[in-house]
Each structure stands twice: as structure tokens, then as C-alpha cells.
Amino acid sequence: MSFGGQTPTIIVLKEGTDSSQGKGQIVSNINACLAVQATIRSTLGPYGGDLLLLLDIVHPAARILTDIARSQDAEVGDGTTSVVVLAGEILKEIKEHVEQGVSSQTIIKGLRRASGMAVNKVKEIAVNTSEGNKRETLSKLAGTAMSSKLIKRNTGFFTKMVVDAVLSLDQDDLNEKLIGVKKIPGGSLTDSLFVNGVAFKKTFSYAGFEQQPKSFKNPKIVCLNVELELKSEKDNAEVRVEQVSEYQAIVDAEWQIIYNKMEALYKTGAKVVLSKLPIGDLATQYFADRDIFCAGRVATDDLERVIQATGGSIQSTCSDIHPEHLGTCGSFDERQIGGERFNFFEDCPAAKTCTLMLRGGAEQFIAEVERSLHDAIMIVKRAIKNNTIVAGGGACEMEVSAYLHRYADKNVPHKQQAIIKSFAKALEVIPRQLCDNAGFDATDILNKLRVEHRKGNVWAGVDFDNEGVRDNLEAFVWEPALVKVNAIQAATEASCLILSVDETIKNEESAAPQAPQRGLPPGAAQRAVRGRGRGMPRR
The missing domain is CATH 1.10.560.10 (GroEL-like equatorial domain)
Structure with missing residues (x-):
């Protein structure tokens, strides 16, 4: 059947479907x-x-x-x-x-x-605003961004922190992810710290850790993606032996492998050894005996910021490490902040990163402070790239x-x-x-x-x-x-x-929980019908 030479489009909908339009x-x-x-x-x-x-x-x-x-x-x-x-x-x-x-x-x-x-x-x-005092301009913009936030009463304190943080980044790239934020419950807002370098919470440590030195001046730093534990040498291995002496030789070989790794690291002259992977009790004690600090299971983003600050590079082997692969910083120490201990890398020569240590009475409050500072940091970042302002x-x-x-x-x-x-x-x-x-x-x-x-x-x-x-x-x-x-x-x-x-089609019967499709809530489907009146059929 046709009307005026055109075939109408007929939509057949499941029973119980609601169609609203116009x-x-x-x-x-x-x-x-x-x-x-x-x-x-x-x-x-x-x-x-x-x-x-x-x-x-x-x-x-x-x-x-x-x-x-x-x-x-x-x-x-x-x-x-x-x-x-x-x-x-x-x-x-x-x-x-x-x-x-x-x-x-x-x-x-x-x-x-x-x-x-x-x-x-x-x-x-x-x-x-390209002419004039750059820091002052950025401070005014950060202050305005904070005026509507929870921290508006401490705007002066946090404005300096935000501007210092953004200016510490590589000005060509301005990657705000290199601004580390550590939330530590306890204390007041004004106990928050700006660290011109990197600080991260003390990692899981083994016996021997307390014998290690916790403070250095101008130390060399090696960053690894290597596991320094005995168990790593025997994973997924099956060996058949006929004599006890053969088994002992295998055990000795495992120990020799890890000792070779530790000795190679010691010979680099590094005083701080960091690794993404675990550093076991044997290695911890070995480094303690030689006045070397070590930390294993360092978070990937923290280790990345250490590299940016100290100028080193991550090594996936303990052999063939050259002086140019090592980083350095003006001072390294471990300090107590609130109820946690933190490792600080400060006065870094290649510092293109920083850390904000936020204090407050409750975790929810500190989380809101972090969101407020994020807005201010983004405003300052955009202002550096775009020099125009409005009131x-x-x-x-x-x-x-x-x-x-x-x-x-x-x-x-x-x-x-x-x-x-x-x-x-x-x-x-x-x-x-x-x-x-x-x-x-x-x-x-x-x-x-x-x-x-x-x-x-x-x-x-x-x-x-x-x-x-x-x-x-x-x-x-x-x-x-x-x-x-x-x-x-x-x-x-x-x-x-x-x-x-101008049209929504919703099937009430399909409201049972199921995986949402195309970003819409379960049981609801929406379609936009555009162009009617221009000869386009309704599909």
C-alpha cells in the first residue's frame, strides 16, 4: 500500500514499549x-x-x-x-x-x-598578561580558583604551594601527573608540606632494614625493575638430581646469582637502591652491612617521579650499570609525618617534579582539599600556556x-x-x-x-x-x-x-538488571530522530 507514491515506514515495537516524541x-x-x-x-x-x-x-x-x-x-x-x-x-x-x-x-x-x-x-x-610579574599573575589566578573551595580560608598558604608546584614542572610539557599528592590524616591544613622533589611512604621492609642508614648527602641512586629475592631464581624450575651434592650445587648457584647481583650494585657506588619489585631479607641485610639504603615494591608512579627528579633511569639488569644511569639528589632522609614514615629526595638537580603532602583531620576533608588543589593547579597550568585573563x-x-x-x-x-x-x-x-x-x-x-x-x-x-x-x-x-x-x-x-x-523509546519490560549498552542505563534505549521534513525516513 502506498500514499502519494511513497511507502510509509512502519515501526513494530515490542508490547509494553513506551514511545514519546515531539x-x-x-x-x-x-x-x-x-x-x-x-x-x-x-x-x-x-x-x-x-x-x-x-x-x-x-x-x-x-x-x-x-x-x-x-x-x-x-x-x-x-x-x-x-x-x-x-x-x-x-x-x-x-x-x-x-x-x-x-x-x-x-x-x-x-x-x-x-x-x-x-x-x-x-x-x-x-x-x-605576558608582560609583568608572572608569579604574581599566577598567584592571583590560583587564589580566584580557590575562593569557591573548601580551602578558601587558607588561600594564601595554598596559593604559594600550587604556583611552586606548577613552576617546578618541565615548562614545555607541564605534566600535572608528576605532581605527587600524599594524604596523611592528622594535624591541621597548615601542616601540609611542599616538597621540592619526591616523597613516598616507607615501603614494606624486611629484617635488617633498621640497620640501614636513613640519611645521606648527595647520594647516588639506582632505580631497578629487578627482584632481589632468592625465590625468584627457582620459579617454574624442575630439576632431577641423583646425589645430595648435586642438589647442594643448585642451591649454591641460586645464592651465587643473587650475590653477584648485589655485588654489582654495590660496585656502582650507589647509596640508595630502589626497585619496583621486592627486595628480600638477604639483600636488605647485605645492603645494611655496606651502609646502603634499599626499598622494594616502590609504586610505579613514585619511581617514575624519582627518575624525573634525580636524572637516573630504570635498569632491568644489575650488570653493566654505568655512572650515567645513576641519579643523585642533594639530600635523602627518612622522616616521620603523622603516623607514617616517608622517604624524602630533596634538592634534586634535575627536579621536574614535586610532592604535596596534605594534612587534615579527616580523610574525606583531605580528599576535598586534593580536589580543590587540582582545580587550582589546572588553572595555573592553562594560564602558563594561555596568557589571556578576564575578570x-x-x-x-x-x-x-x-x-x-x-x-x-x-x-x-x-x-x-x-x-x-x-x-x-x-x-x-x-x-x-x-x-x-x-x-x-x-x-x-x-x-x-x-x-x-x-x-x-x-x-x-x-x-x-x-x-x-x-x-x-x-x-x-x-x-x-x-x-x-x-x-x-x-x-x-x-x-x-x-x-x-525529540524521541525516546523505552521498553519497561527490559528493566531487569543487565549490562548497560552505549553508556545508557539498563532498560532504557534512546534514539535521536533528526532530519524529518527533509525526506528522511524514520528508522
């Missing part, structure tokens, strides 16, 4: 995203509350917001709350247009146009919003004008939410900000100290321009994706 489905998806936004918006800014929660988001559209938060964290390292709040507000503002029947494609075109203009405006007004406290968003309003009034006469103005209004959610979280009169401060930006005060933002408006560039509330650019782009992409999904 405008109602888009509105439903938007509402799900707004629920996520409402949950976390109260955490934005220096006066935002700290939530202790675990969100298990199963709605496919709402999970898009968690994805853009992850992408923001991976790309920039900070601004994860901002990007979710902004994406939710964009959807909230354009929800009315969806309900009025405006085509999704029209809205998407308008959002992409507004996003492009907003990004260009941020880049245009951004200030270049925070809602100043950048208000300036871009004012620009989009002016542009839409003069240059966009058709129906996309309303979409661009909705996008501009959505940008105001950042300063508004900052005011709400601080207990300020958001309506009054936003009106003052609009007036200031109309006068041309580009960096007018929220004054958290005096509940008013100020020039946040002069107040040193700085953020990398990259944070704002990435947040606008990610929020727009998420909004466009949610708008383009």
Missing part, C-alpha cells in the same frame, strides 16, 4: 536537566554551600550535563559548576520558545550564532550579555533575535546565582551591573566584600579566558544536543 519530549528532557541544575547551583561561588552527595543520574538527557562537567574538568580543570548552571539556564530560557512551537533547528541556529559571538567577545575583551565575579558574563542584547536589537531583525536575547539573558545567571548564594539582593546588584556595563565599565562585577559592584580586574578577581570560552561552548553544545533529541 515537543513534549523535548520539554521533558529540558525539565530533567533543570532538576540537575537546581541541585548544584547553590554551590557556585565563594559563598556557595558545600554539598555532600552522590548523584546517580539515569535520565539520558540529564546525563549530558554530567558529561560537559567532565569535559570542562579535563580541558580546563575548573568551572565545572559554572558550565552546568549555564547550560541549564540556556535550556530554561529557550523552553518557552519550544512550547510556542518554534522549530528546534531555528533555536539551534540561533544558539550557535549567539555562542560564536559570545566567544569572540570574550577573546576581544581579554587582557594579555570573574560575573563581570565577563555581564559584558557579553550586554553586547549580545545590543547586537540583537540592531542587527538581527528576524526570528533568531529572540533566541539570541534569551542566550544573553541566560548568561546573567552566573552573577545572579553568586548574589543569591552570598545572601545579597540579586535584583538590585544586577540592575547596578547593567547600568555600569551600559556606561562602558567592562569589568564591573559583584563585590563580595561590600555587597555591591566594583571593578573586579582591579580587585584581582581573575580567571583565564579559556575557562569562559570553554564553558560557553560546552554549555551551548549540550543545549543543542538536548534540543535535537
Whole structure:
């Protein structure tokens, strides 16, 4: 059977399957995203509350917001709350247009146009910081990143630690994974240490360890991927003997092999022997008798950082080790920190790594401190590679919003004008939410900000100290321009994706626990049907 020369596409669905589509489905998806936004918006800014929660988001559209938060964290390292709040507000503002029947494609075109203009405006007004005191600039950026975190009361203490940590890395590569973080319960926050080198917890030790020296000046260090235990020589071996003397010869040979290894290491002149694999009691005592420190089962990342700091290299054999294979450091010692003992390698000549030793009263608290420092470290890292900054406290968003309003009034006469103005209004959610979280009169401060930006005060933002408006560039509330650019782009992409999904097919009977497919929760399948009206069949 055909209609008008075309064969209709018929979808046969299993009984009990729910199919939702069209405008109602888009509105439903938007509402799900707004629920996520409402949950976390109260955490934005220096006066935002700290939530202790675990969100298990199963709605496919709402999970898009968690994805853009992850992408923001991976790309920039900070601004994860901002990007979710902004994406939710964009959807909230354009929800009315969806309900009025405006085509999704029209809205998407308008959002992409507004996003492009907003990004260009941020880049245009951004200030270049390549000239001037580099350390001071990085300290201001790190301080702003920490202002909304749990450690904001100790910003000065941790700002220096973060800047020192990033500047200790190889400036061409800036691999933040070479910044070791050790969490040690006990003490106060200000008992935390910055180690210009490597520190790791004392490894499992055998008898003889206490006889080893625990402090050296300018020692040579050898790093191994070799097991120094007797058992390793007899693994997977089967030998048939007829006389006791033959068995004794095999045992003697095993001992001779390990003694040869230890003697070869002793002859290198190394005073510190580290290995990824176990160093047994025989080797431990052998090294103790010769005033050599050894540690086996050293974690791979710790050993990698020792190599970066001391200039050595990992050896997979104990023979043919040359002086250039050995590392060195200014001082090595073992010290007690809290309830644990740590080995310290400091004053390293090739130091391209460092260690942050974090203290605190509870493990959960220290874990939150680590996350806060990670954001600040990523901000400083991005700032070194990108020298442009903008003012925070809602100043950048208000300036871009004012620009989009002016542009839409003069240059966009058709129906996309309303979409661009909705996008501009959505940008105001950042300063508004900052005011709400601080207990300020958001309506009054936003009106003052609009007036200031109309006068041309580009960096007018929220004054958290005096509940008013100020020039946040002069107040040193700085953020990398990259944070704002990435947040606008990610929020727009998420909004466009949610708008383009207008059909969900869900089979209730398949809700039994099973392995999730394609990243969706068990029992739910989602498909986006696009391009209808352009002659594309529904599949």
C-alpha cells in the first residue's frame, strides 16, 4: 500500500514499549536537566554551600550535563559548576520558545550564532598578561580558583604551594601527573608540606632494614625493575638430581646469582637502591652491612617521579650499570609525618617534579582539599600556556550579555533575535546565582551591573566584600579566558544536543538488571530522530 507514491515506514515495537516524541519530549528532557541544575547551583561561588552527595543520574538527557562537567574538568580543570548552571539556564530560557512551537533547528541556529559571538567577545575583551610579574599573575589566578573551595580560608598558604608546584614542572610539557599528592590524616591544613622533589611512604621492609642508614648527602641512586629475592631464581624450575651434592650445587648457584647481583650494585657506588619489585631479607641485610639504603615494591608512579627528579633511569639488569644511569639528589632522609614514615629526595638537580603532602583531620576533608588543589593547579597550568585573563565575579558574563542584547536589537531583525536575547539573558545567571548564594539582593546588584556595563565599565562585577559592584580586574578577581570560552561552548553544545533529541523509546519490560549498552542505563534505549521534513525516513 502506498500514499502519494511513497511507502510509509512502519515501526513494530515490542508490547509494553513506551514511545514519546515531539515537543513534549523535548520539554521533558529540558525539565530533567533543570532538576540537575537546581541541585548544584547553590554551590557556585565563594559563598556557595558545600554539598555532600552522590548523584546517580539515569535520565539520558540529564546525563549530558554530567558529561560537559567532565569535559570542562579535563580541558580546563575548573568551572565545572559554572558550565552546568549555564547550560541549564540556556535550556530554561529557550523552553518557552519550544512550547510556542518554534522549530528546534531555528533555536539551534540561533544558539550557535549567539555562542560564536559570545566567544569572540570574550577573546576581544581579554587582557594579555605576558608582560609583568608572572608569579604574581599566577598567584592571583590560583587564589580566584580557590575562593569557591573548601580551602578558601587558607588561600594564601595554598596559593604559594600550587604556583611552586606548577613552576617546578618541565615548562614545555607541564605534566600535572608528576605532581605527587600524599594524604596523611592528622594535624591541621597548615601542616601540609611542599616538597621540592619526591616523597613516598616507607615501603614494606624486611629484617635488617633498621640497620640501614636513613640519611645521606648527595647520594647516588639506582632505580631497578629487578627482584632481589632468592625465590625468584627457582620459579617454574624442575630439576632431577641423583646425589645430595648435586642438589647442594643448585642451591649454591641460586645464592651465587643473587650475590653477584648485589655485588654489582654495590660496585656502582650507589647509596640508595630502589626497585619496583621486592627486595628480600638477604639483600636488605647485605645492603645494611655496606651502609646502603634499599626499598622494594616502590609504586610505579613514585619511581617514575624519582627518575624525573634525580636524572637516573630504570635498569632491568644489575650488570653493566654505568655512572650515567645513576641519579643523585642533594639530600635523602627518612622522616616521620603523622603516623607514617616517608622517604624524602630533596634538592634534586634535575627536579621536574614535586610532592604535596596534605594534612587534615579527616580523610574525606583531605580528599576535598586534593580536589580543590587540582582545580587550582589546572588553572595555573592553562594560564602558563594561555596568557589571556578576564575578570570573574560575573563581570565577563555581564559584558557579553550586554553586547549580545545590543547586537540583537540592531542587527538581527528576524526570528533568531529572540533566541539570541534569551542566550544573553541566560548568561546573567552566573552573577545572579553568586548574589543569591552570598545572601545579597540579586535584583538590585544586577540592575547596578547593567547600568555600569551600559556606561562602558567592562569589568564591573559583584563585590563580595561590600555587597555591591566594583571593578573586579582591579580587585584581582581573575580567571583565564579559556575557562569562559570553554564553558560557553560546552554549555551551548549540550543545549543543542538536548534540543535535537525529540524521541525516546523505552521498553519497561527490559528493566531487569543487565549490562548497560552505549553508556545508557539498563532498560532504557534512546534514539535521536533528526532530519524529518527533509525526506528522511524514520528508522
